Amino acid sequence: MNKNYIILFGILVVLSGGLLFLPEKNNYVEESPENLMWDIAQPTRYISTDQVAKMIIEKDPLFQLVDVRLDYDFEAFTLPKAYNIPIDSIITADASDILDIDDINTIFFSDDDIKADQAWVIAKRMGYKNVYVMKGGLNCWIRTIIQPEAPPETAPITEFELYDFRKGASSYFTGAEISIDSDIKKSVNIKRRKKENVAEGGC
Amino acid sequence: MGPLIPLGQIASGWDFIIALLIGIAFGFILEASGFSSSRNITGSFYGYNFVVLRVFFTAVIVSMIGLEYFDYMGWIDLNLIYILPTYLSPMIVGAVIMGVGFILGGFCPGTSYTAIAIGKLDAIVFTIGLFIGIFIFSEVFPLIEGFYYSDNLGNITIGEMLGISNRLFTFIMVVIAIVAFYLTWLIEKKVRKTITPYKFE
Amino acid sequence: MDSTTKEKQIPKYINPYFGGVLLGILILLTFYITGRGLGASGAIKSAVVTTVDKVAPKHTESHTFYSKFISSEHSPMSNWLVFESIGVLVGGLLSGALFGRIKKLRVEHSPKITKKTRLIAAAIGGILFGFGSQLGRGCSSGAALSGTASSSFGGLLVMLFLFGTGYIMAYFLRKLWI
Structure with missing residues (x-):
């Protein structure tokens, strides 16, 4: 056997042996801290409860709701069609199947802003794009959508329009909730996203 | 960051031109290595010419090592390649x-x-x-x-199936390949002494 | 391996390890650019689907296999693998021309068998290979080579069983080759 081959084989062994000593790599791209700080300071991540109500009523396919509270809170009450990813599960691979879908905007919510904000920071740091927070959380949802307060007589006309929308939404959610109760709660029965089948059987 | 086409970094019109170029390189390597002769190819099975095994195994280990390093360097997302x-x-x-x-x-x-x-x-x-x-x-x-x-x-993947990391499997594969290269060289030397010379056409 | 073969007529092939490294780099590059490996039998499948679709379009529409590859937007021939396979042909031509191996039509066979036997064996071999490549989700380049390169378990499986069967059958069919 030609002696030069020993050099070739040596290179191959060293290269492949070196693989064993490489540190494990994170398989997601982290958002840089600078960008994250900038994003945290922006209010653009907030989406109002009115917008969320509108999306649910219009069945906007580009949005999905994610409840970051614990599962028994989720069982007790949540928004229609919401997924449940408790905040400590956001870094799991199962969560990535829900969060890591291009063109689908994810809106986090909890009882108030705090937990949803934390979830948002984690998700953003993990490099997920298109994540938002429902401003005011479920408390605000109850206050504005389920039991809206009538504006004072002197309020501008837009306030009344908003109130009308909220009244309508309220009856939509409270009325409709009884009938669609069963499929409101989508449990975290997440299926692993299948790899794109680029060339099945192709060779 | 690759792979380039699945990540949309190459305009889709280039797909087929790239396919053609890759095919040309593939065909050239196959022909130049002697894969255009069937008696040359089947030599691997009778011990008189292990060219197929050499080319095949070398190609597999080089690309396996390369993909692992590309993944480590962040040049390619292994989750996006077709398994x-x-x-x-x-x-x-x-x-x-x-x-x-x-x-x-x-x-x-x-x-x-x-x-x-x-x-x-x-x-x-x-x-x-x-x-x-x-x-x-x-x-x-x-x-x-x-x-x-x-x-x-x-x-x-092989690693998932065997319960080891793909990197470890790559290393094992390299060791197997080198042992195979050496053994087949011994076999080839022996067989060529006894076999009647064959003519390539 | 050099001294023993000197007297035989050996065409100028490149060193197999060099060829292997080149091929490995090409596979790596292919994965980097396209996200998947090389292939060959897929082009023939496209040709089969196209032919059957031309001859009996009704048949392909209702058929569970053909209909997977038929789309109203483009012909099954406008497929990545078809272009790649045309490239393989061109690449073979280039290399053959460069090394002076392109000659008139000829059949390569063992002196122990006739030309006819070789052609019949080649036809049966082709039929079996074509059939098997569909079950195996690819041939030696698509499944065994690129599959194993991308650490696919199926690729390794195809490689082991393809070559393993080859070795078992080699003994019985030795007359064809040596």
Whole structure:
């Protein structure tokens, strides 16, 4: 056997042996801290409860709701069609199947802003794009959508329009909730996203 | 960051031009390595010429090592590359059928194209056979559809299957390959002393 | 391996390890650019689907296998693998021309068998290979080579069983080759 081959084989062994000593790599791209700080300071991540109500009523396919509270809170009450990813599960691979879908905007919510904000920071740091927070959380949802307060007589006309929308939404959610109760709660029965089948059987 | 086409970094119109260029390189390497001769290819099975094993194994380990390093450097996202799905029993049966076809025909599809290019009539006949074989398969497909989709393990990697990391498997593969290179060299030396010289055409 | 073969007529092939490294780099590059490996039998499948679709379009529409590859937007021939396979042919031509191997049509066979036997064996081999490649989800380049390169378990499986069967059958069919 030609002696030069020993050099070739040596290179191959060293290269492949070196693989064993490489540190494990994170398989997601982290958002840089600078960008994250900038994003945290922006209010653009907030989406109002009115917008969320509108999306649910219009069945906007580009949005999905994610409840970051614990599962028994989720069982007790949540928004229609919401997924449940408790905040400590956001870094799991199962969560990535829900969060890591291009063109689908994810809106986090909890009882108030705090937990949803934390979830948002984690998700953003993990490099997920298109994540938002429902401003005011479920408390605000109850206050504005389920039991809206009538504006004072002197309020501008837009306030009344908003109130009308909220009244309508309220009856939509409270009325409709009884009938669609069963499929409101989508449990975290997440299926692993299948790899794109680029060339099945192709060779 | 790659892969470039799935990540949309190359305009889709370039797809087929790239395919053509990659094909040209593939065909050139196959032909230049001697895969356009069926007696050269089947030499691996009779011990007089292990060129197929050498080229094949070297290519596999070089690309395996390369992909792992590309992944580590962040140049390629291994989650986006196509991992051939594993259908256990259909694939075993398919491979066994292909094995018989290989030793009968002396070519595999890629090598037969290059053999056609240099004027081998047997390669043309082999390719026509391929066409008929796939046609027969397609026609009987409804009968074997259940079997075709059976034992689906999904896009599973070797590491996941064996419970080791793919990097460790790459290293094991390199060791196996080098041992195989050495052993086949010994075998080849011995066989070539006894076998009647054969003429390439 | 050099001294023993000197007296035989050996065409100028490149060193197999060099060829292997080149091929490995090409596979790596292919994965980097396209996200998947090389292939060959897929082009023949496209040709089969196209032919059957031309001859009996009704048949392909209702057929569970053909209909997977038929789309109203483009012909099954406008497929990545078809272009790649045309490239393989061109690449073979280039290399053959460069090394002076392109000659008139000829059949390569063992002196122990006739030309006819070789052609019949090639045809049967092709039919079996074509059939098997569909069950195996690819041939030696698509499944065994690129599959194993991308650490697919199925690729390794095809490689082991393809070559394993080859070795078992080699003994019985030795007359064809040596």
